[in-house]
Amino acid sequence: MKEGKVHTGVLSVNEVAAKIQDYLLLIKVRLSSVVVISSLLGYIIVSGGTGHWLDVWKLFFGGFLVTGAANALNQVFEKDYDILMTRTANRPVAAGRMKPTEGIIFAGLSCLVGILILASFNPITGLLGMLSLILYSFVYTPMKRISTVAVPIGAIPGALPVMIGVTAYEGRITMLALVLFVIQFLWQFPHFWAIGFLGYEDYAKAGYKLVPITNGKLDRNLGLSSMFYSGLIIPVALFMYIRMDMSLLSTCIVLLLTFIYTYYGYRVQKEFTKAAALKLMFFSFLYLPLVLMAYWLV
Secondary structure, three states: OOOOOOOOOOOOHHHHHHHHHHHHHHOOHHHHHHHHHHHHHHHHHHHOOOOOHHHHHHHHHHHHHHHHHHHHHHHHHOHHHHOOOOOOOOOOOOOOOOOHHHHHHHHHHHHHHHHHHHHOOOHHHHHHHHHHHHHHHHHHHHHOOOOOOHHHHHHHHHHHHHHHHHHHHHOOOOHHHHHHHHHHHHHHHHHHHHHHHHOHHHHHHHOOOOOOEEOOEEOOOHHHHHHHHHHOHHHHHHHHHHHOOOOHHHHHHHHHHHHHHHHHHHHHHHHOOHHHHHHHHHHHHHHHHHHHHHHHHO
């Protein structure tokens, strides 16, 4: 009689490590962390750094769980398309290492706990957290294969975290919450388009429409569009200085960063190369936290 491997029902260390790695991929841990940082900075800006440390941790975990839930749902819904792209083919649901039902159950539990934590601040914060998940998972995600309108739609839940940080402290949507939301909203267009430029061929395999297309090719004025949206941040920064008593130094820092951001958009317009788009993308990762830190520290 041929002996077979005995299964004890207990996962080995390697299996546990692999499962943890899959969950980290499912929630897109790096992206979720970046999103939560903007929320924390919004909280710190409005509180002047005087907020309670326990609230900071609550905001971190609540925001992280809701963002992770949205990312998990995104991967479940897009599993048939993720497998077509080199960048996403190894995601756990797409690769078949995790069943869609497991991803949905995880997302549901993560969303429930995250929303409860955010709602413990005040109802509006919990509502905004739920709104961000619904817009990202159930509106932006399917729209990506239909129209480039997905970009402005996706920019709404992408900008809500900083507003959530402000409402967690204030308990209402204030002018500061709105203007920080606008900055993060506008920031996303050059950011999205730089990523879309770099991954255009891969996205095309899955039928995603994340960048403007003209005659079957990338719109040649993509850099000009990036310059337009980053340039719109300038009057917002000036408004915050004139009407909201932001310091002259912080305003100058934000304006300088915005001019640099716009310049990288100009380089994309002039060169229209992946090298130029890569520089725009890298600076976009620095731009938002530096702007928010300027309003906090200066």
